Amino acid sequence: MYSEQFKGLFSAELDGIREKGLYKRERVIRSPQGSRVDTDEGEAINLCANNYLGLANDPEVVRAAGEALTERGFGMASVRFICGTQDIHKELESRLSNFFGTEDTILYASCFDANGGLFETILGHADVVISDALNHASIIDGVRLCKAQRKIYPHADMGELEARLKESTDSRMRLIATDGVFSMHGDLAPLPEICDLADRYGAMVMIDECHATGFMGATGRGTPEHFGVTERIDIITSTLGKAAGGASGGFTTGRKEVIELLRQRSRPYLFSNTVAPPVVAASIRALEIINERQDLIQKLHANTRHFRGEMTGQGFNIQEGIHPIVPIMIGEEKATVEMARMLNDRGIFVVGFSFPVVPRGEARIRVQVSAAHSKEQLDRAVQAFAEVGRKVGLI
Numbered sequence: 001m002y003s004e005q006f007k008g009l010f011s012a013e014l015d016g017i018r019e020k021g022l023y024k025r026e027r028v029i030r031s032p033q034g035s036r037v038d039t040d041e042g043e044a045i046n047l048c049a050n051n052y053l054g055l056a057n058d059p060e061v062v063r064a065a066g067e068a069l070t071e072r073g074f075g076m077a078s079v080r081f082i083c084g085t086q087d088i089h090k091e092l093e094s095r096l097s098n099f100f101g102t103e104d105t106i107l108y109a110s111c112f113d114a115n116g117g118l119f120e121t122i123l124g125h126a127d128v129v130i131s132d133a134l135n136h137a138s139i140i141d142g143v144r145l146c147k148a149q150r151k152i153y154p155h156a157d158m159g160e161l162e163a164r165l166k167e168s169t170d171s172r173m174r175l176i177a178t179d180g181v182f183s184m185h186g187d188l189a190p191l192p193e194i195c196d197l198a199d200r201y202g203a204m205v206m207i208d209e210c211h212a213t214g215f216m217g218a219t220g221r222g223t224p225e226h227f228g229v230t231e232r233i234d235i236i237t238s239t240l241g242k243a244a245g246g247a248s249g250g251f252t253t254g255r256k257e258v259i260e261l262l263r264q265r266s267r268p269y270l271f272s273n274t275v276a277p278p279v280v281a282a283s284i285r286a287l288e289i290i291n292e293r294q295d296l297i298q299k300l301h302a303n304t305r306h307f308r309g310e311m312t313g314q315g316f317n318i319q320e321g322i323h324p325i326v327p328i329m330i331g332e333e334k335a336t337v338e339m340a341r342m343l344n345d346r347g348i349f350v351v352g353f354s355f356p357v358v359p360r361g362e363a364r365i366r367v368q369v370s371a372a373h374s375k376e377q378l379d380r381a382v383q384a385f386a387e388v389g390r391k392v393g394l395i
């Protein structure tokens with residue numbers, strides 16, 4: 001029975017969220033995802049999608065999805081191990097293994113599921129997982145589910161990581177878990193140092209490559225390619241829902257015994273429907289496009305350099321880096337909300353991020369650059385930022 005008391009408790013919680021200025025509203029888009037979108041508040045240049053390569057509405061990706069819809073149907077109405085595996089699911093897994101140069105790959109409905117089903121499956125009481133403090137929520141939740149001892153090191157602090165490794169030398173297995181790219185900062189995990197420590201202390205390395213797959217590294221293989229440590233990474237989790245088409249789907253790729261064990265025991269894989277056939281076929285096409293059209297990767301990084309340079313030139317405090325995630329640091333929560341609103345009014349679709357997504361007093365507007373943006377669109381955005389930044393006294 002839904003009593004007045006229960007209703008009151010939920011309402012009070014919601015009021016608390018509203019009072020702190022943390023209530024999230026969702027803007028409604030009426031067009032396909034793209035560098036320009038038609039929304040319920042008018043047309044806008046979109047600077048907050050994970051559509052890094054512009055493939056979310058790519059005609060060839062859309063065509064591949066349409067063909068699969070006709071030829072393989074809409075859904076599987078089953079989990080993989082009962083009757084939910086088509087040839088195209090197998091093909092996508094083997095294409096992903098080829099793409100990353102790994103031994104095997106397992107698909108999930110999302111990367112959230114891939115992370116949720118990883119740690120519990122491969123680690124037990126006698127093991128230790130050592131996790132970066134800023135890791136994605138899905139890694140945190142996945143780690144919470146497992147029986148291994150949990151240790152956390154402050155963000156990218158290699159001295160502390162080493163200390164955690166030293167404290168756990170009597171454990172059976174140790175796994176270091178980190179985002180390859182951290183989504184709120186756009187900074188890269190120091191993988192060469194992490195791999196050196198892993199070698200010294202006999203630990204495995206797991207990375208979440210959601211904000212890297214398809215566009216980081218010279219050929220889009222991700223953060224390990226960027227740093228030249230590809231063979232030293234044991235487990236990669238990532239998404240098909242960002243650069244690689246942007247619909248949905250995730251995967252874990254790496255050492256073959258690990259993947260085999262996941263297929264036997266990983267709960268989100270065993271107890272939840274897999275990726276729908278049109279999404280599978282479109283993801284295969286998206287991977288082909290990433291291989292064939294390396295100019296998209298180059299365009300993305302040229303756009304990123306241009307936008308970062310122009311914003312710095314205007315006097316904004318942006319976190320330095322090379323990633324298309326560009327955090328414009330504002331600090332104060334209310335000012336951030338206000339600035340995002342003023343930009344939205346000027347046809348620039350951005351979102352302000354504040355506590356608890358980022359630390360208190362470090363509120364920011366996170367811009368994400370895409371290969372689909374034209375230079376004109378980026379320049380218009382910079383002009384709007386400059387105008388608004390001067391109005392609120394930020395620059």
Ligand SMILES: *Cc1c(COP(=O)(O)O)cnc(C)c1O
Binds near residue numbers: 111136208209210238
């Ligand atoms: C987006 C993201 C996820 C979740 O990916 P989905 O496939 O959308 O579930 C997991 N980890 C990181 C680091 C992400 O950025």
